[in-house]
Amino acid sequence: MQDTWWQSLVQWTLWGAAMALVMGWVGRNRLKPRPEAEAQLLRHPVSTLVIGVVGAVFFFGLAIISNTVGKNPTATVWTTLCFISLGLMSAPMILDYVYGRHQVSEEAIAYGRLLGRRGVMRWADVRRIRFSPGMKWFVLEDHQRTRLRVSAMLMGLPEFARLALAGVPPEALDDRTRTLLTETSLGRPPRVWG
DSSP states (O other), rough: OOOOOHHHHHHHHHHHHHHHHHHHHHHHTSSSOOOOOGEEBBBOOOOHHHHHHHHHHHHHHHHHHHHHTTOOOTOOOHHHHHHHHHHTTTTTHHHHHOOOOEEOOOSSSEETTTTOOOOEGGGEEEEEEEEEETTTTTEETTTOOEEEEEEEOOOOOHHHHHHHHOOOOOBOOOOHHHHHHHHHHOOOOOSOOO
């Protein structure tokens, strides 16, 4: 039996509404008030970890079910590999929640990378800052061509923006990025959806 046009419309409308609710939840969580001790800490809200864990459990669970109690003639090794691949796609969210924490100060940003490597980038050494609207992150590049990506999903973005505007050489910012950082420093960070 073939779906009618309205069934497809309802399906996509429900999917869109669910995504809007989830991304709204993520967007609100990053703006929650935090203790003064965490003012200069940039980290992901717990919602990032929840989404990563739910995605991993769901798809790894499907891989297990498709090979045990849900075994049927259409289940192949490719079905299992597909579910495992989708489950592994959640790993970067979990790893970034754990390791992707940054500490900003008047002089520099101490950063953590996806796989745990740490480093420090001085504001005075930043050669360029740009915002990637597709990936929703600020990209900082220093004179050694080291690149640091600061996600728009992080809590603490207003303090990051304030310190970046104060410490980064003016020529490192184009007008669009300067405007976006100014808005972020005022508590209006980039949208995480759309």
